[in-house]
Amino acid sequence: MNIVLLGGPGSGKGTVSNLFEKTQNMGHIATGDMFREEIKNGTELGKKAQEYMDKGNLVPDEITINMLKGKMHEFEGSNGVVFDGFPRNKKQAEALDKMLEEQNQKVDLVIFLDIPDEDIIYRTTKRRICSNKECGAIYNLEYKKPKVEGICDVCGSELIQRKDDNEETITERLRVYHEQSKELIEYYEKKKLLYRVQLHANVNITKEMISEWLENYKANR
Ligand SMILES: [Zn+2]
Numbered sequence: 001m002n003i004v005l006l007g008g009p010g011s012g013k014g015t016v017s018n019l020f021e022k023t024q025n026m027g028h029i030a031t032g033d034m035f036r037e038e039i040k041n042g043t044e045l046g047k048k049a050q051e052y053m054d055k056g057n058l059v060p061d062e063i064t065i066n067m068l069k070g071k072m073h074e075f076e077g078s079n080g081v082v083f084d085g086f087p088r089n090k091k092q093a094e095a096l097d098k099m100l101e102e103q104n105q106k107v108d109l110v111i112f113l114d115i116p117d118e119d120i121i122y123r124t125t126k127r128r129i130c131s132n133k134e135c136g137a138i139y140n141l142e143y144k145k146p147k148v149e150g151i152c153d154v155c156g157s158e159l160i161q162r163k164d165d166n167e168e169t170i171t172e173r174l175r176v177y178h179e180q181s182k183e184l185i186e187y188y189e190k191k192k193l194l195y196r197v198q199l200h201a202n203v204n205i206t207k208e209m210i211s212e213w214l215e216n217y218k219a220n221r
Pocket of ligand 1: 131132135136137152153154155156157
């Protein structure tokens with residue numbers, strides 16, 4: 001089974017992917033990590049991607065698709081993969097469908113983490129990270145407070161706010177996200193693959209919730 005995860009910045013896609021990975025024996029392909037890995041390892045595709053990025057251009061879908069194809073082979077023994085971060089628009093969704101079809105596979109389910117924008121803005125502006133890069137622990141002044149104000153529980157370093165975690169930046173990211181994903185959501189809705197999960201940002205996503213989504217989805221097919 002192959003799953004596409006959709007959701008805006010800060011919607012919890014990473015958490016959900018990790019749960020699928022652990023509880024459903026699935027592979028997890030986070031497109032951002034995949035790019036960093038290919039570039040770090042100096043692969044042909046990584047080098048090509050870097051050239052575009054150096055010029056400030058978007059990496060063409062064709063390169064991303066080829067990376068995804070290679071990455072999928074690593075998970076051949078798994079129960080399918082979770083795509084996190086790709087596709088971001090309808091054109092990419094069509095390219096992914098084509099690539100999967102060539103391998104006699106398909107997207108079986110699309111989980112859309114639908115969280116109100118106000119929630120995402122609120123949560124993001126309350127986020128604090130450990131200033132020690134080796135540690136990188138993440139806190140939230142509302143949902144996951146450090147034991148001592150302003151200090152990392154793990155390593156004792158000072159907590160800081162990421163430059164991008166301000167209301168203006170996150171609002172702009174949400175605007176771009178909504179603009180791009182509108183057609184994408186419609187595309188998967190038409191294919192009857194979309195499973196919309198309405199959540200609030202303070203909800204902790206659990207493995208029980210994941211099982212419930214899968215059962216609900218199968219029951220309604
Ligand atoms: Zn720390």
